[in-house]
Amino acid sequence: METRIEIKDLSKNFGKKQALKRIDLQIDQGMFGLLGPNGAGKTTLMKVLTTLTKKSSGEVTLCNIPVEQSSQIRRIIGYLPQEFSMYGNMRAYEALDYLAVLSGMSKQERAEKVPEMLEKVNLGDQHKTKVKAMSGGMKRRLGIAQAIIHDPKIIVVDEPTAGLDPEERVRFRNLLCEIAKDRIVLLSTHIVGDIEATCENIAVLNQGEILFRGKVSQLLEAVKGKVYTAEVSAMELPAIQEKFLVTGILTSGSSATIKIISEKPPMKGAGPAGADVEDAYMYLMHQAQGHRG
Numbered sequence: 001m002e003t004r005i006e007i008k009d010l011s012k013n014f015g016k017k018q019a020l021k022r023i024d025l026q027i028d029q030g031m032f033g034l035l036g037p038n039g040a041g042k043t044t045l046m047k048v049l050t051t052l053t054k055k056s057s058g059e060v061t062l063c064n065i066p067v068e069q070s071s072q073i074r075r076i077i078g079y080l081p082q083e084f085s086m087y088g089n090m091r092a093y094e095a096l097d098y099l100a101v102l103s104g105m106s107k108q109e110r111a112e113k114v115p116e117m118l119e120k121v122n123l124g125d126q127h128k129t130k131v132k133a134m135s136g137g138m139k140r141r142l143g144i145a146q147a148i149i150h151d152p153k154i155i156v157v158d159e160p161t162a163g164l165d166p167e168e169r170v171r172f173r174n175l176l177c178e179i180a181k182d183r184i185v186l187l188s189t190h191i192v193g194d195i196e197a198t199c200e201n202i203a204v205l206n207q208g209e210i211l212f213r214g215k216v217s218q219l220l221e222a223v224k225g226k227v228y229t230a231e232v233s234a235m236e237l238p239a240i241q242e243k244f245l246v247t248g249i250l251t252s253g254s255s256a257t258i259k260i261i262s263e264k265p266p267m268k269g270a271g272p273a274g275a276d277v278e279d280a281y282m283y284l285m286h287q288a289q290g291h292r293g
């Protein structure tokens, strides 16, 4: 079975609102990042892929299965939604077992898979912990355990690191990378750091349209040679921000070191600076809003 998601000319309307506009995308094995601001259409796209929402038009196949064949699709896909919640009084293993029952697994399969999955997401020692006593990171890991328990070829994870502390965030990202070794992990986020650390291939979505698809290195290429740094007085900052795309500000007393994206050197004394993915993403969004900086 070919592990691939193919999306051709996909649109999704909610009444007059076009949440997805003629999306074309191909996603292969490994981690794939879907980046975009709130309201870009990421959740809608994930819901179409996971058969929770019907598309309005276009073609979508997952491992060569058309998305319309929802019961077959559900067998090969796992989903961790943005707001994954479980009954607080259930213990980790009870919660996972309960979800496995709902997905139709037999008692025998569950007896084997529930402990195995808890181990995999590092909750083996905490299998008796009640959901209400879990940290945000633990709940997310329990969410991943339920998403992978039926060994799907594709895992869809919406806003995975929201509400996690830095340590939990890194741990969770590492878990996703491990899972992606022999599957597709599609990760939707508005946090550039989430994809920068983990995904080679990405798509940037804005207002229902794909602004960019390709490798993170190609996104960086677009901003290369356009990033500058300058030392300015804090007083000047508002006027500079009005005129230029400022992607970083480090204030120290009455002065500030800023990072600016500009086609030409923006001001006297500005020197070249290294570009990061955040700069490239902000430049892309800025251009999409009709600015030229």
Ligand SMILES: Nc1ncnc2c1ncn2[C@@H]1O[C@H](COP(=O)(O)OP(=O)(O)OP(=O)(O)O)[C@@H](O)[C@H]1O
Binding pocket: 014, 017, 018, 019, 036, 037, 038, 039, 040, 041, 042, 043, 044, 045, 190
């Ligand atoms: N059921 C719905 N009915 C009407 N409009 C909807 C519905 N679901 C989503 N939308 C609209 O479609 C657009 C895309 O929403 P979506 O939730 O997919 O964005 P998103 O990128 O996931 O953002 P967020 O990170 O805030 O969830 C938004 O303008 C939203 O208001």
